[in-house]
Amino acid sequence: MNRANWRIWDVVFILSIHLIAKFIVVDFWLEPLLTDLGFDGVITGTITGLFLACVALTSVFLFGIQKNNLSFRDLGFRPEIKITKHLRLILIYTLLSLISAGLLLYIMYEVIGVGPNERSNAVADPNVYKLTVALLSAAVISPFYEEIVYRGFIYENFRKHFNRWPAILLNAIIFSLVHLPSLDILPVNIVNGILFALAYEKTRSIYVPMIIHGLFNGILFLGVLIGN
Numbered sequence: 001m002n003r004a005n006w007r008i009w010d011v012v013f014i015l016s017i018h019l020i021a022k023f024i025v026v027d028f029w030l031e032p033l034l035t036d037l038g039f040d041g042v043i044t045g046t047i048t049g050l051f052l053a054c055v056a057l058t059s060v061f062l063f064g065i066q067k068n069n070l071s072f073r074d075l076g077f078r079p080e081i082k083i084t085k086h087l088r089l090i091l092i093y094t095l096l097s098l099i100s101a102g103l104l105l106y107i108m109y110e111v112i113g114v115g116p117n118e119r120s121n122a123v124a125d126p127n128v129y130k131l132t133v134a135l136l137s138a139a140v141i142s143p144f145y146e147e148i149v150y151r152g153f154i155y156e157n158f159r160k161h162f163n164r165w166p167a168i169l170l171n172a173i174i175f176s177l178v179h180l181p182s183l184d185i186l187p188v189n190i191v192n193g194i195l196f197a198l199a200y201e202k203t204r205s206i207y208v209p210m211i212i213h214g215l216f217n218g219i220l221f222l223g224v225l226i227g228n
Contacts, residue, residue, distance in 0.1 A: 005068055006157035014059045015174070018149065021055040022178065042130040046137040053145035060153050075152035076206025083211070084205050090211055093195050097216045104187045114184045131225065139218030147210045150175045150193070151200045159201070168197040192216065 035045040065071065072157045083090075108114045150171060158167035172193025179189050196209040 005070070006064070006153075006160055008157065008161060010064055010068070011157045014056075014063055014149075015154065017059045017063075018052070018056050019178065021052055026052065030061055040043060040130070042127075042134045046133050048123050049099060049137050049141055053141055056145050056149045060149055064153050074156065075148055075176075076156070076200060076204065077152075080206050081205040081207075083205070083207055086205070086208050089199065089202065090208060090215075093199050093212045094219075095217045097192050097195050097212065100191045101188045101216070101220060105184065108184045108187065114136060135139065135221055138221045139214045143210050143213035143217060145205055146175075147196065147200075147213055151196055151207045151209050155197050155200060164201060168201070171197050 030048055030051060031044055034047060039047070060075070065074065154174065155167060155171040158170055161167075162170070172190050175193035175196075176186050176189035179185060192213070196213055199208065199209045199212055
């Protein structure tokens with residue numbers, strides 16, 4: 001199986017850009033600014049999510065694809081791989097991610113005593129417009145750019161240098177850590193990082209983990225909404 005000519009330093013550099021954007025620009029400047037302007041948690045989260053998506057995708061394009069003279073196929077955009085051939089895998093992996101999330105969240109909330117993060121509480125807002133925006137952000141925007149960055153680029157890079165399981169586990173750990181400080185979903189993101197990477201490994205199509213990721217986020221969002 002041919003792998004793109006990535007270097008580990010490409011991952012370190014692009015991941016550093018993303019972390020600076022998230023933990024410095026967003027946390028210390030953009031979120032406080034939007035809050036001061038009167039935006040609530042749902043709209044603030046959507047705007048910051050779009051900002052992070054733009055930063056992540058731009059950095060991957062400039063310093064991943066363009067720098068190494070590669071194409072979008074090297075990120076898993078392979079239209080010849082039909083999604084319909086992998087519907088069973090998509091269903092199974094989505095169910096696995098939902099079941100494991102339910103068990104892990106029960107342990108985190110009821111056994112360990114960790115409280116829900118702020119985004120979970122924001123879903124309780126009854127405004128239909130805001131809920132629609134939040135759903136689109138969770139089920140479309142986040143899966144799209146996160147799968148490109150963490151599976152199409154970072155996992156693909158790791159897979160060039162490591163065997164399957166070391167690459168999958170390292171990718172899952174990084175994927176979970178970038179979602180801090182949301183401690184309640186830390187173990188959920190580790191499991192999902194493993195499942196999404198496995199889906200990409202098995203199909204070689206970035207569309208498959210994108211769909212699984214989007215279904216998981218969307219169903220979980222609706223479940224939290226109904227529960228509130």
